[in-house]
Amino acid sequence: MRFWIPWVLAALVTSVAYLFFFIGLGDGTVSSFNAGIWALLLLGTGGVTGGSLILKRAGRPGLGALLALVLALPGVLAVLFFLLILVSNPRWN
Numbered sequence: 110m111r112f113w114i115p116w117v118l119a120a121l122v123t124s125v126a127y128l129f130f131f132i133g134l135g136d137g138t139v140s141s142f143n144a145g146i147w148a149l150l151l152l153g154t155g156g157v158t159g160g161s162l163i164l165k166r167a168g169r170p171g172l173g174a175l176l177a178l179v180l181a182l183p184g185v186l187a188v189l190f191f192l193l194i195l196v197s198n199p200r201w202n
Contacts, residue, residue, distance in 0.1 A: 112170045116161055118181035123154040125184075135192060 133139035139147055157180050164173035
């Protein structure tokens with residue numbers, strides 16, 4: 110259980126990155142101009158999520174959980190930030 114919570118959060122962050130990529134392919138915002146950035150982003154998120162699962166299967170669940178936390182913590186902080194914006198209804202001027 111100590112491994113699966115950060116891994117599921119990292120998998121959600123990775124799936125959101127892939128979702129934005131495929132939506133961008135559909136509407137034309139992903140082009141050859143920014144393909145390198147997208148490639149790095151998708152390889153990085155997929156590598157962290159897949160690498161943490163590989164570490165767990167290799168008998169190193171602690172290291173796998175730490176690697177998954179690289180994506181899980183910023184993802185949780187981003188969700189909390191957006192929830193704070195939605196709840197507090199700030200004035201931006």
